[in-house]
Amino acid sequence: MDLYLLRHGEAGKRVPAASKDTERALTAAGKEEVEEVGDAMGKMGFKFDVVASSPLRRTKDTASVVNKALKRKGAVEEWAELRPEGSRADFYRRLGRLKPDSVVLCVGHEPYLTTSIGEIAGRGGPGIRIVMKKGGLARLAVTGFSPRISGELRWLLTPKQIRKMA
Numbered sequence: 001m002d003l004y005l006l007r008h009g010e011a012g013k014r015v016p017a018a019s020k021d022t023e024r025a026l027t028a029a030g031k032e033e034v035e036e037v038g039d040a041m042g043k044m045g046f047k048f049d050v051v052a053s054s055p056l057r058r059t060k061d062t063a064s065v066v067n068k069a070l071k072r073k074g075a076v077e078e079w080a081e082l083r084p085e086g087s088r089a090d091f092y093r094r095l096g097r098l099k100p101d102s103v104v105l106c107v108g109h110e111p112y113l114t115t116s117i118g119e120i121a122g123r124g125g126p127g128i129r130i131v132m133k134k135g136g137l138a139r140l141a142v143t144g145f146s147p148r149i150s151g152e153l154r155w156l157l158t159p160k161q162i163r164k165m166a
Contacts, residue, residue, distance in 0.1 A: 001095065001098065001099075001100055001101070001102050001103075001104065001141070001142040001151075002102070002103045002104070002139065002140075002141060002142075003095065003104050003106070003120070003139070003140045003141075003142050003151070004046075004048070004103075004104065004105045004106070004137060004138065004139050004140075005105075005106055005108065005113045005116065005117065005132075005137070005138045005140070006037075006062065006063075006066065006105060006106070006107045006108075006135075006136070006137050006138075007107075007108065007109070007110060007113055007132045007133065007134055007135060007136050007137075008026070008030075008034075008054075008056075008058045008059045008061075008062040008107060008108070008109065008134065008135075009026045009027075009030030009031060009033050009034035009037075009058070009061075009062050009065075009134055009135045010026065010027050010029055010030030010033065010134050010135070011024045011025065011026050011027060011030055011058035011134075012024060012025075012027045012030075021056075022055070022056050022057065023056075023057050024056070024057060024058055025057055025058060025061060026058055026061050026062065030058075030134065030135070031061070031065065033134075033135045033159050034061075034062050034065045034066065034135055035065055035069065036159070036163050037066065037135050037137070037159050037162050037163065038065050038066035038067075038068070038069025038070065039069050039166070040162045040163045040165065040166035041066065041069065041070060041137075041162065041166075042069050042070050042071065043166040044165060044166055046070060046105075047070070047103065048070070048072065048103050048104060048105045049098075049099075049102045049103050049104065050074075050077060050098065050102060050103075050104045050105070051063055051066070051067050051072065051074065051076050051077065051104075051105045051107075052076070052077040052078070052079045052082065052104065052105070052106045052107070053076050053077070053078055053079065053082060053106070053107040053108075054078075054079065054080075054082035054083050054084070054086070054107065054108050054109060055078045055079075055080060055082075055083060056083065056084075056109070059082070059107045059108060059109065060076065060078065060107075062107050062135075063076040063105075063107040064076055066105070066107070079091070079094065079106070081094055082106055082107070082108040082109075082112070083109075084108075084109040084112055086112065088112070088115065088116055088119065091106075091116070092145065092148075092149040095142065095145070095149070096145035096149070110132055113132055113138070114130040114131070114132050117130055117132075117138055117140065117153055117156075118130060119148075119149065120140055120142060120149050120150065120151045120153075121140060121151055121152050121153040130156065132156065133158045133159060134159075135158075135159035135162075136156065136157060136158050136159060137156075137157050137159075137162055138153065138155070138156045138157075139153075139154040139155050139156075140152065140153055140154060141154055
């Protein structure tokens with residue numbers, strides 16, 4: 001399985017009330033940057049069988065912008081497992097139910113995404129610190145799900161690098 005992890009775009013200041021934070025939208029600069037990333041991904045020929053997003057507004061907006069830029073006909077799926085406090089074990093189980101040759105894009109949050117990268121590509125213990133910029137994209141090759149998810153990190157790009165590649 002090819003798994004791509006995309007961090008949502010810039011969404012402005014955090015809101016102290018958790019209920020309000022779920023509705024925090026992308027800023028104008030964040031939306032523009034995500035549009036540029038999506039356009040670059042389209043120029044590079046990215047194609048996904050599944051595009052999934054956390055249910056929070058900033059991730060849904062990010063996923064929608066990229067989905068549109070890629071001219072995908074399929075809708076963005078909302079996965080509760082991708083919430084900042086979501087269960088990564090449930091996320092991995094859900095991935096494990098997909099076809100082994102699937103190409104999947106998941107849009108989420110930090111530190112959830114970099115922790116997932118470490119768990120998939122690492123040994124589950126302390127390792128190197130991974131930094132994923134807003135609008136950054138990682139590609140992993142998932143090689144197994146039993147006894148636990150495993151794979152390798154193929155690359156990790158900043159939005160600026162993605163735009164330059166297109």
